[in-house]
Amino acid sequence: MTYLEFYSLTSKPFVNACNPDFYYEGYDHIEALNRLIFLIEEGDMNFGMLTGEIGCGKTMTRQMLKRRLDQDLFEVIDMDNSNLDFNYLLLEMIHKLSPDDVGENLPEDNIYHLLQEFQYLLDSKIRCENRSLVVILDEAQQLSAEALIELKNLTNIDSDCEGSITIILVGQPELRSLVKSLPQIDQRVSLRFHLNPLSVVDVRGYVATRLRKAGHETGELFTQDAIMYVAAETHGIPREINRVCQLSLNFAFSQQLEIIDLEAVKAVIADLHRQQGRI
Numbered sequence: 371m372t373y374l375e376f377y378s379l380t381s382k383p384f385v386n387a388c389n390p391d392f393y394y395e396g397y398d399h400i401e402a403l404n405r406l407i408f409l410i411e412e413g414d415m416n417f418g419m420l421t422g423e424i425g426c427g428k429t430m431t432r433q434m435l436k437r438r439l440d441q442d443l444f445e446v447i448d449m450d451n452s453n454l455d456f457n458y459l460l461l462e463m464i465h466k467l468s469p470d471d472v473g474e475n476l477p478e479d480n481i482y483h484l485l486q487e488f489q490y491l492l493d494s495k496i497r498c499e500n501r502s503l504v505v506i507l508d509e510a511q512q513l514s515a516e517a518l519i520e521l522k523n524l525t526n527i528d529s530d531c532e533g534s535i536t537i538i539l540v541g542q543p544e545l546r547s548l549v550k551s552l553p554q555i556d557q558r559v560s561l562r563f564h565l566n567p568l569s570v571v572d573v574r575g576y577v578a579t580r581l582r583k584a585g586h587e588t589g590e591l592f593t594q595d596a597i598m599y600v601a602a603e604t605h606g607i608p609r610e611i612n613r614v615c616q617l618s619l620n621f622a623f624s625q626q627l628e629i630i631d632l633e634a635v636k637a638v639i640a641d642l643h644r645q646q647g648r649i
Contacts (some may be wrong), residue, residue: 373623376513380585384616386609390433394608396572406538407438410504411532416525417562419510419549420540425609428540431565432506435538436489439504445496446504452541453512456520460484463505467491489527492535503535511548513539517546518555520638526556559648567606570598577615592618595632603639607623614638 373381383392393399396426402420409418422428436446446467454462456623457479465485496503503616505521506511513521525535539545543564566606568576574597578589600618604610617638 383580383584386613409561416558418561424609456517510539511545573601
C-alpha cells in the first residue's frame with residue numbers, strides 16, 4: 371500500500387510542478403489575476419508587472435492567466451527565460467508567432483529585419499484578425515535596461531489594423547528597482563502587483579484545497595495546530611508549504627497515522643533543520 375491509497379488520494383497533492391488544476395484562489399492570487407486580466411482586456415495600458423518572492427506562486431498565476439484569456443481575442447507569447455539580449459527575445463517572439471518557421475533564417479544581429487518580420491506577423495496573424503498580442507516575460511529581473519527600453523519601443527508599433535501589444539513583466543522583487551531606475555519604462559507600467567506570502571487562513575485553505583483536488587473527501591487531513599505550525603515555519607511560501615506537507619505525508623504514512631498532527635509536522639521540520647545545519 372502507498373500513502374496515496376492509505377489516505378484515499380488519487381494523485382499527489384503537494385508536487386511543486388505547476389499544475390493549474392491545483393490552483394488555490396488565495397486573496398492575493400485572485401487579485402493579481404483579476405488585475406492582469408483587466409489590464410490586458412483594456413488593451414492600451416502597455417506594461418503590467420507582477421512580482422513576488424521565490425516560490426510565492428508567480429508561475430501558477432501566469433498559467434492561470436493564460437488559461438482564462440479568450441484565445442479568440444488574444445495571442446499569448448509566454449517566455450520562461452528573460453536573460454537574453456533584445457534581438458534574441460524578438461527572434462523568440464517571431465518563432466512563437468510563426469508555426470511554419472517563417473523566422474528560421476532571419477539574422478539575429480539585424481534588428482531592422484527582425485522588426486520588419488515581427489510587424490509583418492503582428493499585422494497578418496494578430497491585428498487583422500482583431501486580436502491582441504500578450505507577451506509574458508518570466509524572470510524579468512534578469513532583463514537588461516537596454517532590452518527593457520527596446521521592449522517599450524515594441525508597444526509603439528503602429529498599424530492600419532486594430533490591435534495592441536501588452537507586455538507582462540513577471541519577476542522577483544528586484545524587478546521593481548530595475549523598472550524604477552528607468553523612468554521611460556516606469557511611466558509605462560500601468561499595473562503593479564506584488565504577491566505576498568499566504569496568511570495563516572490561506573495556508574489552511576491552500577492545504578485543504580490541494581488535498582481535495584487530489585481526491586481526499588474533506589481535505590482535513592492535517593490538524594489545525596499542525597497547519598499553524600506549517601504556516602509559521604514556511605512563512606506562507608507555497609513552494610515551502612508543498613515541501614513540508616509532502617514530507618509530512620510520507621512521515622505520517624510510515625507511522626500509519628490516520629491524521630497528520632502537530633508532532634508529525636514538528637518531527638519533519640526538525641529533520642529539515644538538521645539537514646540544513648540550522649540546529
